[in-house]
Amino acid sequence: DVKVTQSSRYLVKRTGEKVFLECVQDMDHENMFWYRQDPGLGLRLIYFSYDVKMKEKGDIPEGYSVSREKKERFSLILESASTNQTSMYLCASSLWIRFNEQFFGPGTRLTVL
Amino acid sequence: DAKTTQPPSMDCAEGRAANLPCNHSTISGNEYVYWYRQIHSQGPQYIIHGLKNNETNEMASLIITEDRKSSTLILPHATLRDTAVYYCIVRVADYKLSFGAGTTVTVRA
Numbered sequence: 617d618v619k620v621t622q623s624s625r626y627l628v629k630r631t632g633e634k635v636f637l638e639c640v641q642d643m644d645h646e647n648m649f650w651y652r653q654d655p656g657l658g659l660r661l662i663y664f665s666y667d668v669k670m671k672e673k674g675d676i677p678e679g680y681s682v683s684r685e686k687k688e689r690f691s692l693i694l695e696s697a698s699t700n701q702t703s704m705y706l707c708a709s710s711l712w713i714r715f716n717e718q719f720f721g722p723g724t725r726l727t728v729l
Numbered sequence: 730d731a732k733t734t735q736p737p738s739m740d741c742a743e744g745r746a747a748n749l750p751c752n753h754s755t756i757s758g759n760e761y762v763y764w765y766r767q768i769h770s771q772g773p774q775y776i777i778h779g780l781k782n783n784e785t786n787e788m789a790s791l792i793i794t795e796d797r798k799s800s801t802l803i804l805p806h807a808t809l810r811d812t813a814v815y816y817c818i819v820r821v822a823d824y825k826l827s828f829g830a831g832t833t834v835t836v837r838a
Contacts, residue, residue, distance in 0.1 A: 620772075649825075659773070659828040674825065706772050715823045716763055720772030 620721035628727045635694040639707030646712035648690035652703040697728045733817045738833040747804040751817030754798040766813040807836045
């Protein structure tokens with residue numbers, strides 16, 4: 617079974633703090649993704665990575681950066697958290713040849729005060 | 730990108746088949762139909778996908794019309810645990826997914 621784990625289920629941070637969200641997958645998937653989900657807006661892709669040290673912007677990359685130093689780990693970084701980044705953050709992974717058969721983690725509910 | 734239209738909600742009885750429709754009349758020849766679902770407080774879960782032919786796996790069946798302008802996801806024996814939001818997504822195989830509003834399916838005992 618594919619397992620995608622996220623470092624925290626719930627996180628509360630203050631405006632201006634640097635925030636790290638970690639995602640780890642254990643099935644040797646090449647592709648990894650970060651989404652955010654907001655009521656009425658659905659899931660929106662922030663960044664994805666198809667290989668170590670490679671990254672591509674998604675639909676809403678502003679205010680975020682990512683890091684992929686190892687194949688199994690994909691980090692989302694909020695350099696200076698703002699209240700409009702309060703959201704549910706979801707990580708996903710997939711095989712290179714099955715880009716859109718994505719396996720999602722349980723999500724991190726981030727609240728920025 | 731082909732746009733999809735799904736009913737906002739539907740109910741079905743536990744133990745019965747649930748048939749979830751999706752219209753995608755502007756689908757292109759190289760676009761696949763993907764289905765995902767999201768159970769409350771969990772991440773989305775991949776269910777099935779297809780291009781032209783009908784597909785079946787351990788979770789569901791996907792029926793695509795011959796003109797490919799619509800499809801139906803069938804959950805053969807719905808259980809209470811199938812209560813979720815179901816997303817129909819039309820995409821080329823190597824391009825990023827886009828999740829719309831989906832259909833909220835409630836399975837009732």
